[in-house]
Amino acid sequence: MSRAIQFSSPVLSIDDARRLEAVLFGSDESREWAAMQAAGRAIAAAIRRDAEEIGGLGAGRFLVLVGKGHNGGDALIAARDLLLGQGSAMADVVFVFGERRLRPLAARAWRELMHAAPERVRAGRTLPDATAAYDLCLDGVFGFQFRPPLDSAVARLLEQANTRPVRMRAAVDLPSGGAFRADFTYATGSVKSPLLDGDNVGRLRYLDLGFFAGTPGPGEATDRVLTFEVLDDLRALRPAHCDKRSYGHVFFLGGSRGFPGAILMSVTAAIRSGAGLVTAFVPESLAPAFAAHLPEAIWVGWPETPAGGLALEGEHLLRERVERAGALVIGPGIGREPETLALVAAVANAATVPFVLDADALQPEIVPQGSAARVITPHAGEFKRVAGDSDLRSFAAQPNLTVVLKGPVTRVCDGGPVLHSPFGGPVLARGGSGDLLAGMIGAQLAQHPGDPLLAAARAVVWHGHAADLLARARGAVAVRTTDLLDHLGAALRQP
Numbered sequence: 001m002s003r004a005i006q007f008s009s010p011v012l013s014i015d016d017a018r019r020l021e022a023v024l025f026g027s028d029e030s031r032e033w034a035a036m037q038a039a040g041r042a043i044a045a046a047i048r049r050d051a052e053e054i055g056g057l058g059a060g061r062f063l064v065l066v067g068k069g070h071n072g073g074d075a076l077i078a079a080r081d082l083l084l085g086q087g088s089a090m091a092d093v094v095f096v097f098g099e100r101r102l103r104p105l106a107a108r109a110w111r112e113l114m115h116a117a118p119e120r121v122r123a124g125r126t127l128p129d130a131t132a133a134y135d136l137c138l139d140g141v142f143g144f145q146f147r148p149p150l151d152s153a154v155a156r157l158l159e160q161a162n163t164r165p166v167r168m169r170a171a172v173d174l175p176s177g178g179a180f181r182a183d184f185t186y187a188t189g190s191v192k193s194p195l196l197d198g199d200n201v202g203r204l205r206y207l208d209l210g211f212f213a214g215t216p217g218p219g220e221a222t223d224r225v226l227t228f229e230v231l232d233d234l235r236a237l238r239p240a241h242c243d244k245r246s247y248g249h250v251f252f253l254g255g256s257r258g259f260p261g262a263i264l265m266s267v268t269a270a271i272r273s274g275a276g277l278v279t280a281f282v283p284e285s286l287a288p289a290f291a292a293h294l295p296e297a298i299w300v301g302w303p304e305t306p307a308g309g310l311a312l313e314g315e316h317l318l319r320e321r322v323e324r325a326g327a328l329v330i331g332p333g334i335g336r337e338p339e340t341l342a343l344v345a346a347v348a349n350a351a352t353v354p355f356v357l358d359a360d361a362l363q364p365e366i367v368p369q370g371s372a373a374r375v376i377t378p379h380a381g382e383f384k385r386v387a388g389d390s391d392l393r394s395f396a397a398q399p400n401l402t403v404v405l406k407g408p409v410t411r412v413c414d415g416g417p418v419l420h421s422p423f424g425g426p427v428l429a430r431g432g433s434g435d436l437l438a439g440m441i442g443a444q445l446a447q448h449p450g451d452p453l454l455a456a457a458r459a460v461v462w463h464g465h466a467a468d469l470l471a472r473a474r475g476a477v478a479v480r481t482t483d484l485l486d487h488l489g490a491a492l493r494q495p
Contacts, residue, residue: 003451004226005416005419008417009211010221010225011193012190012193018144018145033105035189036077039077040074042188043138043186043207044082046184053471057082057089057168058167060083060135061089061092061134062137063092063132065138067097067106068101070143071173072141073103073108074173076113080117083121091122092124093124095125096141132164133164133165139172141176141177150177158180159179173185174192175199175202181202182202183202184202187204187206191206191422203408206225225420226420226422230461234274234458234462234492246276247276248327250277251322252267253331254331254332254333255283262333262359263282263286264294266332266358266436267294269435270442271294274443275442279300281300282310283309305340309337310340322353326446327356327442327445328354330361331357331438332358332435334359344357344363348366348370348372351370352372353372354374355372358377359435359438362378367401376404379407380407393418394415397414406434410460410464414452414453423464424464427479432482437463440462462488
């Protein structure tokens with residue numbers, strides 16, 4: 001089993017989540033209260049972090065929607081922490097079913113909130129003035145115990161909350177009734193399966209409360225969520241007695257006169273993410289400029305087709321050197337010339353080291369070539385091109401194949417459990433993000449050639465977490481794709 005599995009937690013069905021919490025808490029209110037406190041504090045901390053993307057929580061006017069049970073209690077504790085952390089903040093608390101219907105622990109959370117900041121909290125059963133604007137709307141109406149249908153009065157209230165002027169909408173555990181439109185959903189303790197394909201989830205954030213006690217959890221889970229701990233090896237001190245060969249030699253084959261930037265970004269990402277040695281085979285007209293820009297890499301000029309792609313006649317250049325490689329990345333900026341794609345197919349078929357196929361190298365006639373382990377990095381459209389109507393898990397079950405299916409939640413699979421990465425966000429919705437990821441996967445694969453799933457999962461989490469830090473530092477709009485690389489170091493230090 002890949003080491004990647006140990007750095008993940010199972011995604012639970014609603015019934016499995018109920019059973020887990022019954023085992024963890026039983027009827028012991030002290031345990032439930034401790035978990036509620038931990039969840040509320042974790043939600044408040046995560047909201048503060050994610051709000052940095054929009055410059056913070058502003059004046060701190062919060063709208064808190066509270067149901068009867070534990071989700072309402074979590075939201076109230078989060079509101080208490082947010083108010084205590086921002087002395088001028090105010091909160092409007094809406095008890096959707098009335099204050100008297102609060103269950104004991106939710107009522108206790110409400111008393112604590114009132115004790116902490118009584119003069120800064122208003123409460124009622126309906127939303128305040130329709131013109132009121134808020135920095136945050138926090139949904140704690142229903143948790144995973146909710147059973148449809150959604151009451152019409154509650155549906156109206158949630159729709160009103162959706163249409164109010166709010167800078168950030170956050171849901172506790174699950175968007176209530178599937179109707180609350182969240183920007184972020186904070187899955188507390190475990191990720192429930194409706195979050196993977198549910199409506200209005202926004203960005204998924206997994207808040208690990210230790211429910212799985214440091215173990216990977218049920219091994220039979222078909223879906224798992226990756227955790228920050230997959231980066232632990234990269235965060236540790238490097239051994240004193242090491243050299244450049246200790247951290248892999250990754251080869252690149254890509255680039256064309258029509259798409260020169262992609263291969264440069266990919267090679268740069270490999271160097272910036274810790275590869276010991278990098279050799280890049282690129283069209284000969286590009287090699288001198290690339291060498292001047294990035295002298296840390298070894299640039300090998302390749303014969304070109306008349307249109308500026310990689311010509312078949314250059315295959316000997318790679319063949320003569322390939323025994324030095326720990327991994328190979330094929331595809332960034334390579335284009336779709338028939339001669340170049342024939343070259344890619346030949347290289348994939350003859351490869352004796354694990355390789356990454358990216359971008360235009362992702363063709364249905366190329367992906368199955370050869371017997372070496374390969375990682376492919378499609379987005380949804382490319383996956384459809386190479387996999388047809390197959391689902392991710394069944395397609396990835398092919399021998400020696402690992403799939404990184406890029407999307408709002410990137411999924412990694414080698415035919416076993418699907419590993420979901422809750423890191424990253426819309427800041428990645430720009431050209432070149434995938435080229436950076438391909439280079440990072442290549443760097444990890446050269447260091448872990450026997451565990452492609454770990455290499456892919458580690459690169460995906462690192463790439464996504466660096467994107468989160470970039471968005472928090474600079475916002476999601478006024479940045480360059482390569483700005484992400486400046487946050488790779490911080491991403492190893494900040495969970």
